[in-house]
Amino acid sequence: MNITLRVWRQKSRDVEGRMVTYEIEDVSPDMSFLEMLDVLNEKLTLQGEEPVAFDHDCREGICGACGVVIDGVAHGPETTTTCQLHMRSFSDGDVITVEPWRATAFPVVKDLVVDRGAFDRIIQAGGYISAPTGTAPDAHAMPVPKSDADRAFDAATCIGCGACVAACPNASGMLFTAAKVTHLGMLPQGQPEREARVVKMVNQHDEEEFGGCTNIGECAAVCPKGIPLDTISQLNRDLLGSLTSASSE
Amino acid sequence: MTELYIEGDPIRDEKAPEGPIQERWDKRRFSAKLVNPANRRKLSVIIVGTGLAGASAAATLGEAGYQVTSFCYQDSPRRAHSIAAQGGINAAKNYRNDGDSIYRLFYDTVKGGDFRSRESNVHRLAQVSVEIIDQCVAQGVPFAREYGGLLDNRSFGGVQVSRTFYARGQTGQQLLIGAYQALERQVAAGTVEMNTRHEMLEVIVAGGRARGIIARDMVTGEIETHFADAVVLATGGYGNVFYLSTNAMGCNVTAAWRAHRKGALFANPCYTQIHPTCIPVSGEYQSKLTLMSESLRNDGRIWVPKKGGDPRDPRDIPEEERDYYLERRYPAFGNLVPRDIASRAAKNVCDEGRGVGPGGLGVYLDFADAIKRMGRPAVEARYGNLFDMYQRITGENPYEVPMRIYPAVHYTMGGLWVDYDLQSTLPGLFVTGEANFSDHGANRLGASALMQGLADGYFVLPNTVNDYLADGPFEKLDENTPEAREASETVRARIDRLLSINGTRTVDSFHKELGQIMWDYCGMERTEEGLRKAIDRIRELRGEFWQNVRVLGSNDELNQALEKAGRVADFFELAELMCIDALHRRESCGGHFRAESQTEDGEALRDDDEFAYVAAWEFAGTGEQPVLRKEDLEYEYVEMKQRSYK
Structure with a gap:
């Protein structure tokens, strides 16, 4: 043709x-x-x-x-x-x-090449579990319910392509951020840093000049890995929880 | 044949301790000099590549307190090609209670490598495998789990125990993201400086040590000089010398080749792995081949029609007119024979004219029986994403019609020669992951590449590089150091030359032609006559490349054609060495099948008396005869046997 x-x-x-x-x-x-x-x-x-x-x-x-x-x-x-x-x-x-x-x-x-370094900086802000090499307990020391592991996996399949940002009328990077927050937040290993993680990642997201999320859903509609929109609800829940627990301290 | 190379002095690994194999790694860690934590921050390490081997090493060395500078050619370290590994990662956890052990993983890997790897290295790999899984789980890698919350395992590619950990069909992605996150954590902590869109184009050797690299900033074109006390290459394999492979488009040999030219020996370049389950080529424009996890062979049955050129829809071909050739020839292992055997068997049936699909270059992988046995939902749960991928690429529905598969270049077992410490023959230059030659011998077993990459990066290198660094910091160098200036000038001159030829052929057209030569003569089956022809044609084509390639644009901008041209130029030199290596090894072993060396029924025939050695090649100049340095291989623990999967 x-x-x-x-x-x-x-x-x-x-x-x-x-x-x-x-x-x-x-x-x-x-x-x-x-x-x-x-x-x-x-x-x-x-x-x-x-x-x-x-x-x-x-x-x-x-x-x-x-x-x-x-x-x-x-x-x-x-x-x-x-x-x-x-x-x-x-x-x-x-x-x-x-x-x-x-x-x-x-x-x-x-031409068609863009700089997506902002995504790396969002991960740097807190998108990890601090587990220095050599410190890990046996992998079976902590069972993870299959439903939690599966939900973590579904969020972890994000490939960081940036389509969510390109599709969003606000150019928000919230689906990307939420996928990581959900992936790590679903796992027992991710709990100790859970509250701090979400705050730091969202702050970095805003600093990079991504737009705010207004729940339009274009991001999930184009996501090649099918990251579900409810990861953003999860992020908001975690963020709210984190901010209220921080203010109560 | 001796006109093609010169034989030099033998070489041997001086670092692996003697004594019982189970104790060697402990002994080495104990004998290695340590660096006091306060001194580590005065020592710097450059790590090139951010796949499993590079990212895990950068994260670990950064955490340990060294000053790490990391480089990748992609726009983010998360994109390195380890990400595409699908099937899984082996570890001798014996969580299944099915008779697995460190020793069995060691044994399987030595045997699977067709007795061309080092026992000491392989045993260490098996030992460390156990820690890798623990480390990854602690980082939040979401491995597949069972309803009880414990990790699931499967059996994979040529072994009889279930020791493979996996994350659906995206194990490499999940492991790499784990290592990437650990790396980014160190970037935030200030221990690792990350340089994305940077390509290493030369190594700086001063005072007999590797002391830095020349890298090009791929956005601005700036030629940068970086110094360190040690340099680590974690730059992956060279499968793209074949043009079509399962590698990412950017995978290349340049970093390793530039180090080779500066004195690092290149070992066993002819050992390439051809993966049996890839989606066949559909046309001229094809830019890459897509692999589908060989876990598909657990439940899919491979067959071709008994008679060639059968025009019928595969579903209409009755059972008795199908040839399930793997099950027929290898009743004990059936469809699960190792990769090299499965690939060559597919080539044989296609050569007999019984192949299916465009050009007769394909065989069926059929799930009809599996769907009947387990039901479609079970097949979907296990292989759904692979079936979707197949359908997206071919437009055919594999739940309805058998898949078509064909072998494709997938992994290169050869690479820079390293000792037990992963140090090359160039002091201070360490090589990890696929870029080195060390652990897989002549053939790699499934789910072992991820294991090796992470073993090297998380556990091996961080316990050996200290022995070298303990003598540092080394003399301070700057851009005016003659060796640095010369390296930088070489890079500039080469770029200028590529940009000034302005010939009539594109870089890709040369690369495609080179790839075809390699596939035809240095692919699944090699002959003396074919290899000699290949060497002549490669030399001729290389000559034409430097006269007639067209690279537009300038250096001081993002210039993808220029990047490619530099890589292809190095592939030409590597290709010639691969053919010389394949020609000199007049035996069949693992991924290297010499037609002259086979049994009566067409199986590979090794020649342990003549060829039980590592062929480590020394560079002598472009077009000059390389020097062959042999490292003899000794097997104290695993008895050398001809592999049999019958």
């Missing part, structure tokens, strides 16, 4: 960007979306035009590196990562608009 692409081109962070239109012929429905961009880049290179920069690595939907907004939807029309989206989701003659994640907290580095 033949596709028309409108792609965001931006030389670097401080330069203004613009949409550029390219035609691509002979696109196979079995190609992944990124393989289609590879074909475009091969063509551009041979024409002497710089290829389009985009982040990608594992190409199997788990590293979280890839992610572009396709026709206004983060990761495009299927609920999956961009690398796992295939051209069979499009039709011959389609005009497809491709843009980077847009959020103040994720400045554009080049």
Whole structure:
């Protein structure tokens, strides 16, 4: 099939960007979306035009590196990562608009590449359990009810791609933050730091200039890993509990 | 053949203590010099790579009080390719009471490695495996659990006990996130400085020691010089030399290769693992191959039609016209034979013209019987995410139609040579995880890569690097130190050269062609004739690359084509060494199958009299004959036997 692409081109962070239109012929429905961009880049290179920069690595939907907004939807029309989206989701003659994640907290580095360092800093603020190497008791010393382990796992599957931020009208990073708070908060090992963790992570989230969460739910709708919206309720519960217990001290 | 290489002096590991194998690791930890906690903050360590081996080492050494500087090429350390490992991690916990022990894990790993790994290293790996699970659980890794709240285990890839811990099909992700969080905790504590989107392009060797690296900031293009008292490479494997592999697109050999060029020996480069259960290639544009966990082989049955070119829908082919070739040839292990055997068997049936799918490059992996036996919900609970992934990629529903699978390059057992301390032949340069050669011999068992990565990073390196650092801090260097300046100039010159060629072919077109040569002649089956042809073609293509590659843009910006070009240039040199190594090893062992060395019924035939050694190669210059340094392997505990899975 033949596709028309409108792609965001931006030389670097401080330069203004613009949409550029390219035609691509002979696109196979079995190609992944990124393989289609590879074909475009091969063509551009041979024409002497710089290829389009985009982040990608594992190409199997788990590293979280890839992610572009396709026709206004983060990761495009299927609920999956961009690398796992295939051209069979499009039709011959389609005009497809491709843009980077847009959020103040994720400045554009080049073309479709953005800087998601803010996510790492939210984790630094408290997204961990302090367990220095070598200090651990036997793994069976503390049984974890299967339902808690499963809920922790469901939240832990977050790949940190940032689609939640790109989809949110407020550019909030709350689903990402809540996934980590829920993952660690469901486990007995995560309890000692639970109250401090949520406060520190939310503070960092706000400092990074992510927007506030107003429970719109666009984040969960595009999340390729299906992180449930109720993790945000969990975060709010933990946050409230933490702030009230801190003020009662 | 000797025209291709020179044989040099043998080499041996001086660090593994003598005595009963169970006591060697304790002995080494006791004999290693320690660094007093107050002195640790005066000592610095560079760690390149943030996969399981790198992130766990950075977190642990940072916590111990060393000044750690960590690098990764991705935008976040959480994206390193360990994240994609699906199946699980082995540990000799014997929670199943099924006869497992440290000794059995050791035994299975030595045997699985086809007697080409070091006993001392493997035993230590098995010992440490137990602590890894404890550590990960303490960090909050959400392993699969049973209703009683205890950890679940499964049997995995070629062993008869259930010792594999897992987190659905995302074990690597969960373990890596655990290590990443521990790393970020140290970043917050100020003990680790993290440099993302940085690529190591050269190692600085001064006064006979590895003292730092040259790294390129991939956003600004700045060529940076970083110094430390020790350098750790945790930079993963080199499977992308084949272009198509299950590796992430960015995985590369550059850090390891640059160290090799500066004097670190490269061991057993020809040992590559071809994973049997991957989704077959669908077209020319294919950029990578996707693996599906081989846990699928626990319940799926592998078959091809008895006669070639059978046009029928697989569901219409009656039982008696199907060949369940693994169950037929290996009745004891059936579909669970080790990876190398399963892969080659698939290649054989396809070579006989009985393959299925596009180009006849595929075999069926059928769950119809499993669905009948356990019911669809049970199959869904166990393999749901893998089935979804298969359907997303192929557009076919595996609950209804058998999956098609084909082998793909997955893991490289070879890597930089290291001693028992994980130190390379370049003093001060340590190598961990897939980047070293040490623990898997000629073939890696399933669920052992995660084990090795975390063993090296959490427990081994942090107990050996101190022995080296105890002699530091070493002389202070700066950017004007001649060795640093020279390393930096080499990097600049290479970048300038790549940007100035402005030829007519893209980097990817060269990479694809190189990959095809490697797959055809240095893949699942190798012959002397094929390897010689490959070497000639690689040299020719490398020559053309440096004349005719086209890299647009400049250095001082994010330039993905430039990054790729540098990596492919190093793959060319590695590819040649892989072929020379494969050519010189005139035996079949593990992932290395030489057609000239097989039994009458087509099984791999090892030659222990001639080849029971590690082939460690010394760099002598591009296009010059590399020097072969042999490390003899001795088996005191596990009797060397021809593997049999019949």
